[in-house]
Amino acid sequence: MKTKLSAAVAASTLICGAATAETWDMPMAYPASNYHTENAQEFADAVKACSGGELEIVIHAGGSLFKGGEIKRAVQLGEAQIGERLLSAHANENAVFAYDSVPFLATSFEASDTLRDAAAPTLSGVLADQNLTLLYSVPWPPQGLYFSKPVASPDDMKGVKFRAYNAITARVAELAGMVPTQIEAADLKQALATGVVSSMISSGSTGVDESVWEDMTNFYDVKAWLPRNTVFVNKDAFDGLPENVQTCVTDEAQKAQTRGTEKAASLAGGFIDTLAGNGMTVGAPTEAVSAKLVEIGGVMTAEWLETTGDQGKAIVDAYKAE
Ligand code: PCA
Numbered sequence: 001m002k003t004k005l006s007a008a009v010a011a012s013t014l015i016c017g018a019a020t021a022e023t024w025d026m027p028m029a030y031p032a033s034n035y036h037t038e039n040a041q042e043f044a045d046a047v048k049a050c051s052g053g054e055l056e057i058v059i060h061a062g063g064s065l066f067k068g069g070e071i072k073r074a075v076q077l078g079e080a081q082i083g084e085r086l087l088s089a090h091a092n093e094n095a096v097f098a099y100d101s102v103p104f105l106a107t108s109f110e111a112s113d114t115l116r117d118a119a120a121p122t123l124s125g126v127l128a129d130q131n132l133t134l135l136y137s138v139p140w141p142p143q144g145l146y147f148s149k150p151v152a153s154p155d156d157m158k159g160v161k162f163r164a165y166n167a168i169t170a171r172v173a174e175l176a177g178m179v180p181t182q183i184e185a186a187d188l189k190q191a192l193a194t195g196v197v198s199s200m201i202s203s204g205s206t207g208v209d210e211s212v213w214e215d216m217t218n219f220y221d222v223k224a225w226l227p228r229n230t231v232f233v234n235k236d237a238f239d240g241l242p243e244n245v246q247t248c249v250t251d252e253a254q255k256a257q258t259r260g261t262e263k264a265a266s267l268a269g270g271f272i273d274t275l276a277g278n279g280m281t282v283g284a285p286t287e288a289v290s291a292k293l294v295e296i297g298g299v300m301t302a303e304w305l306e307t308t309g310d311q312g313k314a315i316v317d318a319y320k321a322e
Contacts, residue, residue: 023056024081024237029068030185031209032061035263036138036229040084043136043231043256050248055241057082068184072232076131081237087123087137087230089166095307096126099315100139100228101168102304103297106319109265112139112226118318122311133238135253137230138260141203141268142223145285148198148216154292163191163200165227168300172201172224175296185210192216204271205264213278220285221272222293231256 026044028037037059044057060066066074071083072090091098099119100106106115116137124134151157158177164170165182173180178199183191185206191197192215199216201224207213231253238246276282285293305312 021054021056022241023058024233025060025065026057026082026084027060027063027065027071027074027080028084029063029071029086030061030206030229032059034061034205034209035267036084036140036260037061039138039256039260039263040231042259043252046252046255047249050252051245055245055249063184063186068186072132075232075234078234078236080234082135082231082233084229084231086165086227088168088227091167093130094126095304096122096311096315098166098168098304099123099308099312100137101166101225103168103172103224103300104294105301105316106225107142107223109139109226109261109268112228113261114322115315115319116228118322119315122315126311127232128235131235132232133235135231135233135249136257136260137228138257139226139228139264141205141264141271142221142226143201143203144222144224145220146200146202146207146212146216147218147220150218150281151220151289152286153288157199157289157292160199161195161197163188163197165200165202169201171300171303172293172296175299176292188212189214204268204275207280208271208274211278213275213280217280219272219275219280219282220289221282222285222290224293224297 026040028040030036041059044059048056066080066083068085069089071080071085074080075083088098088101100112100115106112120134127134145151147160149156154176160178162173162178162180163183164173164180165185170180170182181197183197188210192212207219238249241249272282305316
């Protein structure tokens with residue numbers, strides 16, 4: 001018995017020793033049950049398979065390894081090898097990161113894909129300068145406004161405490177006379193329950209993930225933009241992979257991008273039905289509120305183009321040329 005056991009141990013040591021098996025940590029900010037996270041898990045499983053077990057990616061959902069705001073830096077520094085982040089929340093480093101959140105520039109899944117492709121060369125370059133390799137991105141459904149009261153006119157928004165997820169959403173709030181505070185989705189429920197905020201702009205997906213009907217009553221389907229979660233890898237970690245494993249990762253990333261986008265599109269309507277099914281009043285914004293949002297969007301588009309200069313212009317020109 002003893003001999004058999006030690007022979008088995010010796011054999012497995014040999015096998016492990018022979019392979020260059022590597023494990024990567026993948027911090028993510030959103031819940032394990034969210035489609036972005038499920039999609040990344042499928043990506044991780046596929047990478048394990050196509051690399052013949054040489055690369056294992058371990059998902060850490062819900063900000064459990066690094067909080068949303070820390071993920072990008074952790075991957076840049078190699079504290080995690082790969083991660084997913086709402087890149088637009090890093091527009092303070094480079095406004096190009098907010099290309100997906102320019103109000104009313106791309107408001108459908110199709111347009112969002114076109115914009116992604118138009119931005120990809122610029123975005124990859126900006127990320128590479130930060131020691132990151134762009135892998136894939138998946139959109140959230142179109143963004144709508146949530147409130148804890150009916151909002152029929154722009155005046156109804158004045159003074160309302162607003163949960164922002166990046167500087168863009170904070171700016172929308174500010175221009176509408178609301179009071180923004182930046183809060184990660186993982187902390188949203190508590191912020192709503194304690195009255196720190198009572199409104200936000202987000203998708204039906206996050207509204208359902210966080211059962212926001214417990215604290216808010218109205219959802220206005222504004223379709224302001226489709227922000228993206230972007231998956232990137234530490235450049236040194238990626239460059240250090242054998243070529244066949246690199247190809248496996250990039251091939252599976254392409255598939256994950258397509259699969260995740262299809263998932264988002266197929267789930268979008270159901271999320272809004274779930275909000276309504278749980279008692280929220282769901283519908284389009286009034287004309288007065290729409291007009292105000294379009295005005296705000298105009299201001300913000302001009303600001304974004306000014307801050308990004310040639311890079312922003314190149315993205316918008318490439319998008320419009322499609
Ligand atoms: N959900 C994320 C970002 C955009 C979205 O729809 C959030 O609210 O944090």
